[in-house]
Amino acid sequence: MDDPNADTEWNDILRARGxxxxxxGPTEEEIFEELDQMIKEKQDKHxxxxxxxxxxxxxxxxxxxxxxxxxxxxxxxxxxxxSREKFGHVMQISKPDFIKEVTEASKEVWVVxxxxxxxxxxxxxxxxxxxxxxxxxxxxxxxxxIGDQCIPNYPDKxxxxxxxxxxxxxxxxxxxxxxxxxxxxxxxxxENYLISxxxxxxNNRTIDKGSPPRKIIQNPAxxxxxDDDEYSDDD
Numbered sequence: 702m703d704d705p706n707a708d709t710e711w712n713d714i715l716r717a718r719g720x721x722x723x724x725x726g727p728t729e730e731e732i733f734e735e736l737d738q739m740i741k742e743k744q745d746k747h748x749x750x751x752x753x754x755x756x757x758x759x760x761x762x763x764x765x766x767x768x769x770x771x772x773x774x775x776x777x778x779x780x781x782x783x784s785r786e787k788f789g790h791v792m793q794i795s796k797p798d799f800i801k802e803v804t805e806a807s808k809e810v811w812v813v814x815x816x817x818x819x820x821x822x823x824x825x826x827x828x829x830x831x832x833x834x835x836x837x838x839x840x841x842x843x844x845x846x847i848g849d850q851c852i853p854n855y856p857d858k859x860x861x862x863x864x865x866x867x868x869x870x871x872x873x874x875x876x877x878x879x880x881x882x883x884x885x886x887x888x889x890x891x892e893n894y895l896i897s898x899x900x901x902x903x904n905n906r907t908i909d910k911g912s913p914p915r916k917i918i919q920n921p922a923x924x925x926x927x928d929d930d931e932y933s934d935d936d
Contacts, residue, residue, distance in 0.1 A: 789839040791815070791832050794846050802844060807866035811841045811900040816848040816855065816862040823878050823886075827861040830891045838901040865900045873898040 794802050803812050815831055817824035828845060835843040848855040848862065855862075858877075865873040881890040895901045 787839065788842050789836055791828065791835050791843045791845055794844050796846070796850050799846070799851065802842075803864075803866055804869055806842055808869040812866040813841060813843045813895065813900050814851075814864040814866065815843070815845040816851055816860055816864065817845055818848055818857055818860055821857060821860055822884060824861045826884060826886060827863075827878070827891075830886070830888050833888055834892055834895070834901065838895075841895075841901045865895070865898050867899065873900075 792802075803814055806812050813831070815824075815827055817828060819825070831843050831845070835841070848857070848860050861878060863873075863875040864871055865875075875894065878884075878886045881887075881894075892901070
C-alpha cells in the first residue's frame with residue numbers, strides 16, 4: 702500500500718482534492734534548510750568581532766562550515782595587515798641599494814631616508830627617534846645612509862637630512878633640526894612632521910595614486926636625487 706505521507710506527485714494531487722489530509726509537518730530536507738538559515742543568521746550577528754581563539758571555542762556549538770568561512774576571512778585579514786606592516790626597524794643601505802630600496806620601493810609604500818654621519822649628535826638623536834617611529838609605524842619603510850656616500854661631497858652641516866619618497870619620487874625633504882629646536886627635538890615633533898608630509902599615518906593610509914608628486918626642493922644638493930643620472934654606477 703502506498704504511503705499517504707510520501708512526498709509524491711500523486712499524493713500532492715490527492716491532497717489538493719481533499720482526499721488525503723495535508724502533510725504532517727515539514728520534511729527532513731526543509732528542516733535542515735531552515736536550520737542552516739538560522740545558523741547563518743546567528744553567525745552573522747555574533748561572529749563578526751570574534752578572535753581566532755574565540756572561534757575555536759565555538760566549534761562544538763556552531764555550524765562548522767560557517768565557522769571555517771569566518772576563520773578563513775579573519776586569517777586573510779590578518780595576512781593583509783601583516784603585509785602592510787612589514788618593516789619595523791631602520792635599515793642602513795649603501796648607494797648601489799638606492800634605486801631598489803628607495804625609488805622602486807616607494808612606488809608601493811612610503812620611504813623615509815635619513816642622510817647621516819655617526820659623529821654628529823643631531824644625527825644620533827634622529828636615528829634614535831626614527832627607530833622608535835619605525836617600530837610604531839611598520840607600514841612605512843625607514844632607511845639610513847651615510848650622507849656623502851649617498852650624495853658626493855654632501856656637507857656635514859646639512860645633516861641630519863630626511864628625504865621622503867612616495868610614488869617613485871622625492872616628495873619632501875627636511876634639512877637639519879633647527880626648526881624643531883636642534884638637540885631639543887622631541888619624538889612627537891618628528892612624528893607630526895612625517896604625518897603632515899603623508900609618510901606615516903595612524904589610519905595606515907596609502908599613497909594617493911591620483912595625485913602628482915608634491916616636491917619641496919629646498920636644497921640643490923638633494924635635488925640631484927630626483928635625476929636618474931644621480932643613480933648611475935659611474936658616480
